Amino acid sequence: MGDAHNDRLCRFRSAWGFALALFSLLLCLPAFAATADIGGLTVSLPDHASGWGKAGKGDLFMLQKDFPQTADDKRGSALIQISKPISAARSLLPAGVKTFVASLPEMAKEDILIKHYGVTVNGHDIRVEERCCVQQQEVSIKQIVVGIAGDKQQAYLQLVLLNLSGDRGKSAEADFEALVRSVKLEPSDKDFDLVPESGDGGLDGVFTYLDTGVRPNVFGGVDFYSDSEINMFDAKGLFSSELPEGGRDIAESCKDNPTDCGLYRLTGGGFFSSAGSIEMRSVTSAYGTIEIETKTFSKKGQDLVIDDEDYRAVPPFEDGATLDGKWVYTFASSGMTATSSGSAAASRELTLHNDGTFERTGWSGASMTNEIAGSRTGVTTSGNRRGSSGRYELSGYRLNLIDTSGTTETMSIFEPDKNSDGLLVINGKNYLKDDGD
Numbered sequence: 001m002g003d004a005h006n007d008r009l010c011r012f013r014s015a016w017g018f019a020l021a022l023f024s025l026l027l028c029l030p031a032f033a034a035t036a037d038i039g040g041l042t043v044s045l046p047d048h049a050s051g052w053g054k055a056g057k058g059d060l061f062m063l064q065k066d067f068p069q070t071a072d073d074k075r076g077s078a079l080i081q082i083s084k085p086i087s088a089a090r091s092l093l094p095a096g097v098k099t100f101v102a103s104l105p106e107m108a109k110e111d112i113l114i115k116h117y118g119v120t121v122n123g124h125d126i127r128v129e130e131r132c133c134v135q136q137q138e139v140s141i142k143q144i145v146v147g148i149a150g151d152k153q154q155a156y157l158q159l160v161l162l163n164l165s166g167d168r169g170k171s172a173e174a175d176f177e178a179l180v181r182s183v184k185l186e187p188s189d190k191d192f193d194l195v196p197e198s199g200d201g202g203l204d205g206v207f208t209y210l211d212t213g214v215r216p217n218v219f220g221g222v223d224f225y226s227d228s229e230i231n232m233f234d235a236k237g238l239f240s241s242e243l244p245e246g247g248r249d250i251a252e253s254c255k256d257n258p259t260d261c262g263l264y265r266l267t268g269g270g271f272f273s274s275a276g277s278i279e280m281r282s283v284t285s286a287y288g289t290i291e292i293e294t295k296t297f298s299k300k301g302q303d304l305v306i307d308d309e310d311y312r313a314v315p316p317f318e319d320g321a322t323l324d325g326k327w328v329y330t331f332a333s334s335g336m337t338a339t340s341s342g343s344a345a346a347s348r349e350l351t352l353h354n355d356g357t358f359e360r361t362g363w364s365g366a367s368m369t370n371e372i373a374g375s376r377t378g379v380t381t382s383g384n385r386r387g388s389s390g391r392y393e394l395s396g397y398r399l400n401l402i403d404t405s406g407t408t409e410t411m412s413i414f415e416p417d418k419n420s421d422g423l424l425v426i427n428g429k430n431y432l433k434d435d436g437d
Helices: 003-021 090-101 166-181 250-256
Strands: 035-038 041-044 053-055 061-067 076-082 114-119 125-136 139-149 153-162 205-216 222-233 238-240 261-267 277-283 290-300 303-306 309-314 325-336 340-352 357-372 375-395 398-403 408-414 423-426 429-434
Touching: 041 166, 061 166, 076 166, 090 125, 090 139, 090 153, 139 166, 153 166, 222 423, 238 250, 250 261, 261 290, 325 423, 340 429
Parallel strands: none
Antiparallel strands: 035 041, 053 061, 061 076, 076 153, 114 125, 114 290, 125 139, 139 153, 205 222, 205 309, 222 238, 238 261, 261 277, 277 290, 290 303, 303 309, 325 340, 325 429, 340 357, 357 375, 375 398, 398 408, 408 423, 423 429
């Protein structure tokens, strides 16, 4: 990638070594602007009130946020490094990410824990690689490296977490994710947003299919699952894998939950035939990575066939509609290993009446045992969910439960089976109707 690039990386290694050496000498630095130009790279920085400040000098732009020691956590720190754009071909992005990872030599020996590869909303290639955890002098280190490449130049960013985990680590990662989404590599780049393009769209409504299979659980066993998956399309080109909550439309919901969403367009076909495929551009991470998939597509009356899966059109509930019956959601999971076993179960009951009233009850329980060196320990717990009652409202794909205190809980709801209320999907969970048998 050239001598200039190698020189920058050498300075990068030196800068990080300096930062790590200063881990115990925490900085108190002046405020910085919300938007920064770093050698032609534009980024929106975390608000200074959130505790981030500039750190280090020279070619590499660095931010630091410190976390004090608490009764539960060690003293910790988060470091963000942003490189100036480097002239290089798009195809060199994987090699560049590998070089940046190696700026922390011990981290380069670790396997990738989480990765996201795709494109940005501006069409640049993006790679995100997360590695954890290296211990150095009683300091736990986690590294997230991001590379973004256009046709002529690329830039690199990384987050290093020192003794940070749980909510403290998540808060630093959320700030870094927002910063990465804001990156503008070229002057013509736009802000991160899901904006349909010319040629996008063509569908309207909610469609569902039944996904079944088995998957491993936390107890070392496997669980059978049966989920009613959905895709909600709007005519302009947005889609969502979740129903919007709180009565919002799909555009509002996608702004707050981009990883549930994406853009689509129908392709293929011609004057005498309908589209034969659908291109789905899904947001796959909070860093703004977008993966593009082209799937087979056809219409079957009001229903759709996508990638050989039958998606049934789901009509919305009419305003003021009512239901009558009791619906039950149940969950159970169990498994065992050579030294432990465990199980968990839960049940939720929702009764809806024709007069617009409801009652809700439920319970949950769990049991775990461990055997170490011939000694066995175990714990069992269970409890009932506090019951509630009141009025309910159905409208579209929304269920409002207004309890007797006046508190309203809004949930998503749809009927996946044609002409039947035997199954309701409420907030993504399958509630089967209890016929009393």
